[in-house]
Amino acid sequence: MEHCIEIKNLSKIYRRGKSKFAALSDVNLDIGTGMFGLLGPNGAGKSTAMSILATLAKPTTGDIKIYGYDLQKNRKEIRMLLGFLPQEFGVYPNLDAEEFLDYIGQLKGLKERKNRKKEIDYILELTNLSHLRDRRIKTFSGGMIRRLGIAQALLGSPKLLIVDEPTTGLDPEERIRFRNLLAEISSDVTIILSTHIVNDISSTCNSLAVLNLGKIVYHGHPADIIKNAVGKTFLLRTNEKELATLKENVSVISMIMQPDHIQARVVADDVNGLHAEPVDPNLEDAYIYFMEVQTGVKLHEDEALYQSKN
16 A cells, blocks of 8 residues: 555654653554544544644654655645644634635635636535535534535645544534545545544544554554454443442443443453353444553543443
8 A cells, every 4th residue: 555644753742841741752654545543532642643744733853754745844745735624623704605615725726716616616515515605604503614624625636634523513413424525535535534533433444543642552454453352342231339330340332221220331351240241342342442451541431432322
């Protein structure tokens, strides 16, 4: 596989007075065409890495090449190849969608008005925004804003698309639509999807890396990390009284509240003494098993994707 992005010994150190903090430490990654997932808990260093790749921040040490261009020496050339959707996406609320994209297109160097309009029409259709082209952005929902964000990132036919926590705050339907959109456009470009939500990358990425405390702790195919959780994923019955003790001994993936019990999906090396039924793991199970059981990182409940259902 051709390596479109080569990251060698990347570090980013922030200094405050006499103290310093390593947001990234000796990161090495090779990324090819298609969807690449960067997974990790909040504060792992994902947004710092994305900002560096998007030329918005400079590394402290390390070498990065993007389609053969050196990040330090060829920032202008890299920006011409780049589309970026940051976690916090700012808009001009009093513009309508078409006016906003026309403005962004001009900033990206799309000078010919006729060609710019043709590309905007295509991208509005691609992102399911054509019917909203004349509507002011201040009336948009969160899902519409994220779709507008990916629309502006796609202007200029980028070879590298970076999206940072793109589905945060979206409802399930919008999240699925957004993931499908990225999958549709990933055949000809490199897409880096940075997220702490496992399901965002479970069905779309052909390669992933797990980042924790600024370091890469896993890099490979999603199927390979799933293998680690085979024989470690279980369904069991418990109740509210036993739940606190249960969480001390296993990592709870999800819970379904039943009238007389709680059905819990858990990962653990050992469930001796518990009435547990082994099940096939998915990427979510494998990620939490890897982080909490193998790496020893206790995730927050929202990051571990606990789901209680009545």
